[in-house]
Amino acid sequence: MPPAVRRPFASTVLSLLVLALALAGAAFADNGGFAPVDARSPNAQGINDAYNWVSIFTGAIFVLVQGSLLWFIFRYRRGRRARTEDGAQVHGNTNLELAWTIAPVLILVAIGTFVFWKLPQIQDVPAADAAGGRTDVTVTGYRYYWNFEYPNGVIAVDKLRAPVGQTVKLEITAPDFDVIHSWWIPSLGGKFDAIPGVVNESWFRADRPGIYRGQCAEFCGTQHAAMLAEVEALPREEFDAWLEETAQAQEAGTSDLGAETYAGACAKCHGLAGEGDIGPALANNGLLQDREAVETVVRNGRNLMPPVGTDWEQRQMDALTAYLEEEFGGE
Ligand code: CUA
Secondary structure, three states: OOOOOOOOHHHHHHHHHHHHHHHHHHHHOOOOOOOOOOOOOHHHHHHHHHHHHHHHHHHHHHHHHHHHHHHHHHHOOOOOOOOOOOOOOOOOOHHHHHHHHHHHHHHHHHHHHHHHHHHHHHHOOOOOEOOOEEEEEEEEEEOOEEEEEOOOOOEEEOEEEEEOOOEEEEEEEEOOOOOOEEEOOHHHOOOEEEOEOOOEEEEEOOOOOEEEEEEOOOOOOOOHHHOEEEEEEEOHHHHHHHHHHHHHHHHHOOOOHHHHHHHHHHHHHHOOOOOOOOOOOOOOOHHHHOHHHHHHHHHHOEOOEOOOOOOOOHHHHHHHHHHHHHHHOOO
């Protein structure tokens, strides 16, 4: 009989633990995407609170399960026992069975109670208050850009400007001919689908100026990954001034809405310099001098191109066709 080989068990477990800790350390350094981003709006804070509350239980369960696993591996290893020798046969343990039935029920009750308590803070759109007012913005998801419309008619693409400290109510939707997208600026609250023909309501109230980034969170086609969104929170007066100026400029046709629309709606397929990518190149294309023909294509789509501008207001269409002619129309 060969001599029993003593496996270096403890040292293996130890090195695995060290490796796991090192990986966890690297992952958690600078958050590593494990924890939610900083909440900059009350509803985002509510979501983070719920996340943290649930994490207490899941974290404890993780440590308990993995700890017992390691302990059992170590404590009940075969050692010098013969391979054929059975372990002790255990049948039933009333206290254990009661414990593992009651504990999960209590955990679910604790989680459920907390989440339902937090839900109004997350979900309910605050009413316009006398002091702060409220800005209501329509958010429309198209392949592959976001179109915003403010109460005074100002249109913006991909970048939503918002006043700090004031509630912004979002009416999130998509046009009938489009597909489902999903609006999500993590530091400003939860994720809401933009569904053709359906209006979902959400809101945020940014607590400090800054740029908050997001991404379309529903796979919507080839350029889904390019469907980014950005909220820039501005001090109240700055926002009001921007909204007023932009309204006048868009009215007068002197705004940069054409360039903005090009960057959001066209460039993701045709290239920012019109150099072509998924879609054909536009630069130096004499056809772009025919604004009516361009409008027909933008409204109806052609071949693989979706009808990106079917339901645009004429202002936005004119801004785009003027920009295209000027920028890429050639001589
Ligand atoms: Cu829009 Cu993904």
